[in-house]
Amino acid sequence: MAMDRGQWGSRLGFILAAAGSAIGLGNLWRFPYITGENGGGLFVIVYLLCVALVGLPIMMAEIFIGRTAQNSPVGAIRSMSRPRSPWMGLGWLSVVAAFVILSFYSVVAGWSMHYVWLSATNSFKGLSPEQIGDVFDSLYQNGGLNLFWHVVFMVLTIGIVIAGIKRGIEFWSRILLPALFVLLLVLLVYAMTTGGFATGFKFVFGFHAEKFHPARSTLAALGQAFFSLSLGMGALITYGSYLRRDEDVVSTSIIVCGLDTAVALLAAMILFPILFAAGLDPDQSVGLAFVSLPIAFSQMPAGALLGPAFFLLLTFAALTSAISLLEVATAYFIDEKGWTRIKATLVTGGGTLLLGIPSALAGGPGFFGGRLKEATKPVWEGGKNWFDLLEYFSNNWMLPLGGLGIATFVAWRVGDAAREEGFRTGTKLGMLYWGWVQLLRYLVPLGVLLILLNAVGFFALFWGNGEG
Numbered sequence: 001m002a003m004d005r006g007q008w009g010s011r012l013g014f015i016l017a018a019a020g021s022a023i024g025l026g027n028l029w030r031f032p033y034i035t036g037e038n039g040g041g042l043f044v045i046v047y048l049l050c051v052a053l054v055g056l057p058i059m060m061a062e063i064f065i066g067r068t069a070q071n072s073p074v075g076a077i078r079s080m081s082r083p084r085s086p087w088m089g090l091g092w093l094s095v096v097a098a099f100v101i102l103s104f105y106s107v108v109a110g111w112s113m114h115y116v117w118l119s120a121t122n123s124f125k126g127l128s129p130e131q132i133g134d135v136f137d138s139l140y141q142n143g144g145l146n147l148f149w150h151v152v153f154m155v156l157t158i159g160i161v162i163a164g165i166k167r168g169i170e171f172w173s174r175i176l177l178p179a180l181f182v183l184l185l186v187l188l189v190y191a192m193t194t195g196g197f198a199t200g201f202k203f204v205f206g207f208h209a210e211k212f213h214p215a216r217s218t219l220a221a222l223g224q225a226f227f228s229l230s231l232g233m234g235a236l237i238t239y240g241s242y243l244r245r246d247e248d249v250v251s252t253s254i255i256v257c258g259l260d261t262a263v264a265l266l267a268a269m270i271l272f273p274i275l276f277a278a279g280l281d282p283d284q285s286v287g288l289a290f291v292s293l294p295i296a297f298s299q300m301p302a303g304a305l306l307g308p309a310f311f312l313l314l315t316f317a318a319l320t321s322a323i324s325l326l327e328v329a330t331a332y333f334i335d336e337k338g339w340t341r342i343k344a345t346l347v348t349g350g351g352t353l354l355l356g357i358p359s360a361l362a363g364g365p366g367f368f369g370g371r372l373k374e375a376t377k378p379v380w381e382g383g384k385n386w387f388d389l390l391e392y393f394s395n396n397w398m399l400p401l402g403g404l405g406i407a408t409f410v411a412w413r414v415g416d417a418a419r420e421e422g423f424r425t426g427t428k429l430g431m432l433y434w435g436w437v438q439l440l441r442y443l444v445p446l447g448v449l450l451i452l453l454n455a456v457g458f459f460a461l462f463w464g465n466g467e468g
């Protein structure tokens with residue numbers, strides 16, 4: 001249907017765009033605090049297993065579907081299955097998930113933009129570490145301010161997606177990603193000199209069994225792997241659809257997974273040492289990145305420069321991820337409804353903007369914040385506000401279920417010959433084919449189902465262990 005869908009300029013362009021989608025707030029903001037909440041070492045090991053055994057095969061499956069069909073998720077799945085197949089539900093799930101995830105993602109990205117402003121105007125100068133922590137709390141509670149930055153961030157995202165694949169998404173990924181790597185290395189060197197590095201390292205990689213809850217933490221590791229790798233909702237199907245048919249799916253996926261994981265581990269090894277060196281409590285939850293780094297910058301000679309630079313890059317990392325989320329919904333309207341890119345982007349972006357309003361208000365006392373927290377308390381231990389609920393359900397449930405669907409679809413629904421040829425095309429790693437299929441057929445579905453059922457408390461029926 002679509003005449004000129006657009007295409008990546010080169011393989012490197014695709015790798016950078018896919019890595020740009022994967023590397024984002026999930027790595028720099030979410031991974032460190034989730035790791036802290038789940039007790040470090042053991043969680044990190046479970047996370048790495050989830051990436052290697054579940055995430056990587058699904059990433060290959062998604063890019064494979066997109067590259068084969070040259071179409072966005074709904075159309076791609078339609079073209080690879082029978083008419084009116086229930087598999088189409090997977091395509092729809094992607095469009096819904098794209099709206100939901102981007103709606104709260106944009107709010108966090110907004111925090112990051114606010115911190116560009118704060119650090120550029122030297123607002124942390126002379127503050128104690130505790131006071132820097134308070135700065136985050138007051139931002140979190142300020143609905144109006146959150147709303148303002150949410151709108152600014154969505155406007156930027158819409159602007160890039162409107163510009164299209166090569167001139168928008170690829171162009172920006174090429175510049176921003178390398179810059180992010182350089183800054184991370186600078187910060188790592190700094191973290192190593194703080195004196196908190198050994199403690200921080202032990203915190204991240206040591207075992208704190210009391211914080212690791214088998215059912216809940218394993219689910220969190222799985223959800224984090226899906227979120228961080230941009231899996232389970234067709235973002236990489238969409239990106240794969242702008243790839244030439246002879247590109248290498250296998251090594252590309254390995255590179256993207258590797259980069260993403262490296263950045264997540266780096267982020268944890270940067271943030272915790274800084275926090276420990278400042279004598280602060282590591283239980284900072286969603287504020288971790290926004291407390292730890294300003295402390296570091298306020299104490300570094302070059303901090304006045306590095307601070308704004310870092311938060312700018314964090315914003316850009318969020319932006320290259322957000323565009324992949326918006327692109328899923330946008331591509332749907334372009335490919336399926338024949339809308340122009342401009343119209344599709346404005347409608348999907350506008351919709352996300354509205355859906356994000358309750359998330360922006362979630363730190364405050366109103367209905368979406370404090371009152372919802374009170375109301376949900378009995379069910380969700382400390383209570384969850386609107387933002388927490390969306391984040392929890394989309395990451396821990398929607399994405400794993402979507403990934404389960406994609407794995408099952410490719411392993412059992414796509415014909416053997418087409419799947420094998422697709423995998424082998426363009427790659428020197430054809431020998432991995434057998435293993436990939438086995439993982440998709442058995443380990444991925446079983447593993448994901450077990451983790452989900454376990455978290456639901458299914459096993460409690462048999463073993464009377466209702467923790468979850």
Ligand code: TRP
Nearest residue numbers: 022024025026227228230235321
């Ligand atoms: N992976 C991104 C991050 O780590 C977020 C993201 C972008 C995403 N696209 C996605 C998550 C698609 C799930 C699905 O910040």
